[in-house]
Amino acid sequence: MSAAALREETYLPGAAEQVAQVFDFLAAHESAGRGRPEPRYFLAGPTPSDRVELPAEVHRVLQQVVTALQQGLAVTVAPTTQTLTTQQAADLLGVSRPTVIKLLDNGKVPFERVGTHRRVLLRDLLEYREQRRAEQYAALEATAIDLDDEEDLETVLQQLRETRRAVARRRRSA
Template identity: 75%
Template structure:
């Protein structure tokens, strides 16, 4: 495949396609619950015996694309190299490039230098992103407080402030 063939492409939903049929088939197949048998998925051609088995991760991509298109969303497929620039890493994380540089310099994301440029491996960046999300969810959970309808509003607000301060201390590395 040429480099020109590996370009970002956006696909729009097309109600004229048999997308609903594919979507329904995929849903029905998953609901069937084939027990301990590992599911196998095939891509079939027009000729008899013209088929190839799809790996599970490729099936997951196909499933996500079909679900999105069936719901009326456009889907963009953007090939990426496994080595990213700091700007590409920033775009993927949804932060600024200086923020990524700071993360690299603090050792939060591994990187390698190519001359004066930093390069980040995509798997390392995805691992960091998942860890960051887990930390964010944990912080949200830490701020949750059970509220009793009978409890005084000032007491509830005080407990919420204490929980927020505790999260702030943990974030700054001042664990209790």
């Protein structure tokens, strides 16, 4: 398939029986419990000699696609380059372009300059996004408090304020 033929495409669930067979096969394969041999995955054609080995990345993509289709979800595959403009990076992170520029200039995400333009590697941006999510989950965890049914609402609100202040102090010192 040529690069020009690659385009964003959405796949809707269908052929539920076939998707269920693939899902069951993948689930059985992972839960076999026969140790962890080096995984190898193949795409087979109509004859036994007609097969090709799939890279692990392609297998992971197929697993996600089959799992989503099994759950009745549609799947969109959108090819993208590995070097992004600041606007593409902003779209991927769900933030504004000026915010991405600040992240780049503050050294939060590595980038390269091509003339006067900044270019961000997709790998670096995805790594930053995962790091940011981990920090956000940690912050949520830090603000979680145990609620006792018998505690006064004012007491709970005061505990929450104190926890938020502590998180803000840690964030400022980091």
